[in-house]
Amino acid sequence: MPRSDDLQFFLDELKTSIAKCQPAHEIQSATTLAFQRLETLGQEKWSSNHSEAPATAWLEQAIKTAKAGPTGKLADALENLAPKLFWQRRMDRPSIHPKWPNSHANSVIIGDTGLECRNDVRIGVSLLAPYTIYPNHQHPPEEVYIALSNGSWRQNDGFWQTRGAGGLIYNPPNIVHAMKSNSDPLLAIWILPLSLL
């Protein structure tokens, strides 16, 4: 059975949007690997939209703003998928901020708990309410973000780097990194090619 139209459209728009943003070599290399793997289908699961994350109250506004910007078609594709997404909170990411539990939401699109179940690529979306810091974390796979909104990203103890819609961010394996929203909700898609053991 082929991949569903909504999911394929989203992946096509993701690939096109990254290519349009003139990716640096390491981003091109990581995303080329991910999209090559995605030429083989994983197991698609159908789920009804549900959420364990109050921050999804910001989703409509974030998508509406993104649709009017340079990643508008990617935002359209994400909007098409929205009825199937399962939004969760990352309570394993320690934060000292009392609003953290209700001010962020993550949804896996491709991956072990995503709409397409597979273990070689992980793709998902993060949403932050305004003025929220997604705290420092690290993981072995390298990671590429594409911003669909304004936001800021940081590695180690470096300065916050602000990106607008269409901005790309590359996190090498195991680097400590964080992101934060400013006055707008932050919407960003992340891509991790996973190591195959």
Ligand SMILES: [Fe+2]
């Ligand atoms: Fe990360």
